[in-house]
Amino acid sequence: MFAWLRRHPSATAYLLLAPGILYLALFYVWPTVGMFLVSLETGTIQTGYTQSWNFGVYPQVLGEYWGDFLNSILYGGAATLATFAIGFPLAWFVAFRGGRYKTLLLFLIIAPFFTSFILRTISWKIILADNGFLLGTLKDLGLLPDETRILATPVAVIAGITYNFLPFMTLPLYVALEKIPPSVLEAAQDLYADPLSRLRRVTLPLAMPGVIAGSLLTFIPAVGDFVNAELLGNPRTTMIGNVIQARFLKVSDYPTGAALAFILMAAILTGVLVYARLAGTEELYGARAG
């Protein structure tokens, strides 16, 4: 066995991969195929579902639920932008100004993960409540009109997603920024770049791998999320995740739920490929600095 492996060194790599491949095949590929088959079945929960290769379900659910898809992409996209807007300065500060507190600051960024996702989202409900301490105080001070509400609006959903996914954006950004040699930033300064153009021409382009990783890690789960819309939204802010969850767990309409899940998966996959393609080109890296 070992002698054979020594003669076929590349086989060792595959052998080491085998457990992972087996795991993926068993718990990912197999259920995916199964789910695809389910999406093509017809029937009801009472009569049972039978395979009928009903491809028509795809255009049908797309027509019926396109609004929820749109919500998902809008909320997920807005939340990704918001996490970047908050996460970049945060990561920048930790990487370049953190000094000996770096580890502590990084710990603080991931500290919310020590509390359950659901619990944290419910806490936001309390914070954003119409007369909770945030809005209540502002209203009492006369800074906001009495009828202002955030809870049960798209803003609340986006804010919730932003809060919950912030570390997924911040950590990759931090890793990318941390890797930039200080001398390269000094060179930019030396070559007359003021702080703003240093950020635009050097720091940001060099942090691009982190920007890409962070936005994918945030956007993909955010689009499929349903907890934030469920707890912080209203019936018109449902995201596609809510619909899928309801189809499966409340209505027991498995084919529709499965078809929606596949459409979501395909949409995200296409989006990611296009994005990676764009972001991977030199234009996005600012090579044509002008």
Next chain:
Amino acid sequence: MAQVDVRLVDVTKTYGSDVRAVDGISLDVLDGEFFSLLGPSGCGKTTTLRMIGGFEEPTSGRIELQGEEVTWLPPHRRNVNTVFQNYALFPHLSIRENVAFGLRRRKVADAEVRTRVAEMLELVELSALADRKPGQISGGQAQRVALARALVNRPAVLLLDEPLGALDLRLRKQMQIELKRIQVEVGITFIYVTHDQEEAMTMSDRIAVMNHGRYEQLGAPAEIYERPSTRFVAGFLGASNLLPGTVVGAEGDHVAVRLDLGPIVRLPAAAIAGRSRVDVGVRPEKIRLGSAGAATPGVNAIPGHIQDLSYTGVSTQYRVALADGHLVTAYAQNIARADGGASALPGAEVLVEWDPADAFAVDPLPAGTEPATDPVTGAPIE
């Protein structure tokens, strides 16, 4: 009188409460000069350079650039550019855009940027690689890109921090010549940091020899080599023999010093500078070995016998033991074929001779301390 480009006035930099990285340096660097800061590791060369570049703020003192105070000006507002030790090229930009970076930040017109970048790439012979990324070129090429990227801005002063430190010896020698050629060609003031005395000597117009945050001597290479004013400078710039003695008299512009081991030698009065106890110094290549009992008139001569010798091709290195056991090193150029006469064999009695004008004097070691210099190379032992 050339114009002063960079002036440091009593510049000090301390880190924390006890590290005095730079300890009260005052100096003037003249326009168009190749000026080197030479010294051992940790003596404060980089810190001095970084304060001129604006990357470090002095704890006290003033920095002037072409007559204007810049002590507190940020780097991007100083007409100074730096060649960093590890080059610090922008990895995401092509060689061409690396070189264009400074001009673009200064909003130079696109057409001018293009011609100036092309000219500069020509000067450093890198036109062919203009479209590559920094990750796709060699160390020596990266070094030249770093140089071009700085020079293209035509700064008043170019700062270079051990720019050849990462190159192998051959490339280093080649780049030394290249750098000097470019400096002469563009006529920009260079302030060059190095710990390599040979490099400093071949390239510089003037050198400041630094030690412990200040410079011990400042002058032209020949001057600091031939007439080092301190023990440290004598040792740092090459081998030297140091013999302690006491001034016993003066005749004209010469002073007589009785060496502790007996003989009296003569030195230029200027070298003594009024001291009564000195160490008389003489470089090994200034020494001739004469036959015993046949002293040349007007020349300093001390008897001794050859302890050992080593033939290195271009020269032969002798070690001569003096009466008190002191070893003196002498280099003899092998001008004629070295067939080794009987007079130059170990054990032979010889006279260690040198011209009085070739000697220098440094402060003696405080009484009671053993000479902390290597008897062979004369280098200070840390």
